[in-house]
Amino acid sequence: MLIFFIFLFSLATFASGLVVSFATLLLVRALMAAAEGPVIPLVQSTLLDESSVKRRGLNMGVVQSASSLLGGALAPIIVIGLAIAFDWRTAFYVIAIPGFIVGLILWKYMREPRTTAENTAKPTKKEYLQIFKTRNIWLGMIMMTCNMMWLTTLMAFIPTFLANMTDNTDGINSILLAVLGFMMFVGQMVGPAVSDKVGRKPVLYVSSFIAIFLPIAITIFYNNFTLLLISMAFFALGNAYQPLLIAIIPGESVPRIFAASAISAIILVGEAIGATAGPIFGGILADQFSLFAPFWVVAGAGIIAFLCSFGMKETAPVKTRVDSDDKASIVS
Numbered sequence: 001m002l003i004f005f006i007f008l009f010s011l012a013t014f015a016s017g018l019v020v021s022f023a024t025l026l027l028v029r030a031l032m033a034a035a036e037g038p039v040i041p042l043v044q045s046t047l048l049d050e051s052s053v054k055r056r057g058l059n060m061g062v063v064q065s066a067s068s069l070l071g072g073a074l075a076p077i078i079v080i081g082l083a084i085a086f087d088w089r090t091a092f093y094v095i096a097i098p099g100f101i102v103g104l105i106l107w108k109y110m111r112e113p114r115t116t117a118e119n120t121a122k123p124t125k126k127e128y129l130q131i132f133k134t135r136n137i138w139l140g141m142i143m144m145t146c147n148m149m150w151l152t153t154l155m156a157f158i159p160t161f162l163a164n165m166t167d168n169t170d171g172i173n174s175i176l177l178a179v180l181g182f183m184m185f186v187g188q189m190v191g192p193a194v195s196d197k198v199g200r201k202p203v204l205y206v207s208s209f210i211a212i213f214l215p216i217a218i219t220i221f222y223n224n225f226t227l228l229l230i231s232m233a234f235f236a237l238g239n240a241y242q243p244l245l246i247a248i249i250p251g252e253s254v255p256r257i258f259a260a261s262a263i264s265a266i267i268l269v270g271e272a273i274g275a276t277a278g279p280i281f282g283g284i285l286a287d288q289f290s291l292f293a294p295f296w297v298v299a300g301a302g303i304i305a306f307l308c309s310f311g312m313k314e315t316a317p318v319k320t321r322v323d324s325d326d327k328a329s330i331v332s
Helices: 002-016 022-036 039-050 056-085 088-109 125-133 135-165 170-198 200-221 225-253 256-288 294-309 317-331
Strands: none
Touching: 002 022, 002 039, 002 088, 039 056, 039 225, 039 256, 056 088, 056 170, 056 225, 125 135, 125 256, 135 170, 135 200, 135 225, 135 256, 135 294, 170 200, 170 225, 170 317, 200 225, 200 294, 225 256, 225 294, 256 294
16 A cells, blocks of 8 residues: 555656646645555554564654655755756656655565564454544644644744844845754654653653743744754754654554554644644734744643643553563562
8 A cells, every 4th residue: 555655646746747727736736645644654554563662763763754854854945946947847747756766666675564463353443443542542632733733833934933023134044944944853863762762751751841942942032043043953852752643652552453543543633633723823813913923822832742741651662561570570
């Protein structure tokens, strides 16, 4: 299924360069979204099955952070460059090529995840519904909604805020945004790796707490480039908990056969509610008050996510195994 969706996404990307009307463009882009949606859950559930318990967080964090770096940061630069150098249709044709190449590589070399007795039995509807009764899943949906509200509102309004509220040149603001994006990438890669050693919950607590102060620092230090740069670089590391929410914790909280479903559910709720409502609510507040107002939404979402983290159950093998060993020693 993963290879099918990658080819479908690449085909839709290529077809975007062939459209002749807004209606066909809308249809093709909808097809792209439908093909893209299952990729992360399928990739992460495969990594969950194939990774050793000591490297699970590292492997899944690298994939999540790489998708943010390549898809969120580098891809727009490349696409715009191609469109300027050639035209927008050519840009779509060219960026479709890597997708076809990746699909062919996976087709030739990727193997099916290890098959166990746990994930060969056909699940029932009742078992599927049990996913949503798992505390880490429904609480993860709340946290993911807050995280997406935090992220999308921040990224939607910070360019406008910097352009209108500071005397910075476009070049300076580009540096600030680049540092912000890069440090988020670093956090998403390092945080899950650290959680392999110390547990998921400590990383969840610390990073979600740090994330609260990013919007606050921006609104305080916006006229001081040095302090703003330092604070943005540090507090951007707070998004380290996103890969834990998206894939690692939900994948470890349910039987392996339900991992992709659990990951998909959390992403769906976070994107549909948080990523949609955050910028809309922030825009309303900005119109009613000022450009400082959307950052209230960002900070509020961060606070709720931090408080919810205390309800999450530990899932890291290094911690759950230790807990089991401790209980066994007490009984004996």
